[in-house]
Amino acid sequence: MKIEPREILKMGNPLLRQISEPVDEFNEQEIRDLIELMRVSMVAANGVGLAAPQIGVLKRVVIFEVPAARISEEDGEISANGGVPQTVLINPKVTPLTEEKVLGWEGCLSVPGLRGLVPRYTRIKYEGLTLDNASLAGGGELQIQKISRDVSGFHARVVQHEVDHLDGVLYPERMTDIRQLIFQTELPSFIRALDEQAERK
Ligand code: NI
Numbered sequence: 001m002k003i004e005p006r007e008i009l010k011m012g013n014p015l016l017r018q019i020s021e022p023v024d025e026f027n028e029q030e031i032r033d034l035i036e037l038m039r040v041s042m043v044a045a046n047g048v049g050l051a052a053p054q055i056g057v058l059k060r061v062v063i064f065e066v067p068a069a070r071i072s073e074e075d076g077e078i079s080a081n082g083g084v085p086q087t088v089l090i091n092p093k094v095t096p097l098t099e100e101k102v103l104g105w106e107g108c109l110s111v112p113g114l115r116g117l118v119p120r121y122t123r124i125k126y127e128g129l130t131l132d133n134a135s136l137a138g139g140g141e142l143q144i145q146k147i148s149r150d151v152s153g154f155h156a157r158v159v160q161h162e163v164d165h166l167d168g169v170l171y172p173e174r175m176t177d178i179r180q181l182i183f184q185t186e187l188p189s190f191i192r193a194l195d196e197q198a199e200r201k
Pocket of ligand 1: 110
């Protein structure tokens with residue numbers, strides 16, 4: 001059966017402001033259906049991450065992937081492993097591993113067309129439960145595993161962004177200078193102006 005993508009809720013929808021509930025019982029079919037629906041909805045919207053509340057489901061579940069190109073962009077290094085494959089994270093817990101934060105560009109499917117410079121911890125640990133891809137694709141037994149990763153750069157940024165959704169937080173609230181909230185189409189001119197400013201100094 002083909003799953004139709006769910007519409008992504010936009011900033012202003014009250015559901016995006018709610019605290020989501022932990023997943024405490026593993027109803028296999030329910031979890032499998034939710035994750036498949038999230039995956040289909042994220043791909044249809046061309047996103048790299050999605051949290052369940054963005055499709056109106058107030059459960060602590062996120063999915064994300066980190067394209068290799070984004071890793072090299074943000075971290076200034078060539079990614080040896082070709083990015084982070086699609087990861088499902090259930091009941092995530094994020095712990096900063098440093099006090100250092102760095103500004104980086106973020107967008108969000110719930111805030112379409114805009115980009116903002118957001119400060120995020122450069123290194124974090126994230127823990128939670130995950131499902132391996134094979135058990136998702138199969139219809140076999142659901143393999144639920146504990147996951148614990150120490151990550152940095154864009155990977156750390158994406159996880160902080162997605163987990164914020166579970167607490168009703170959208171990235172503009174994390175911003176420290178609202179003048180850095182811009183339309184994506186203006187990104188090249190914005191960056192050019194920043195560069196020119198830097199050169200004059
Ligand atoms: Ni988002």
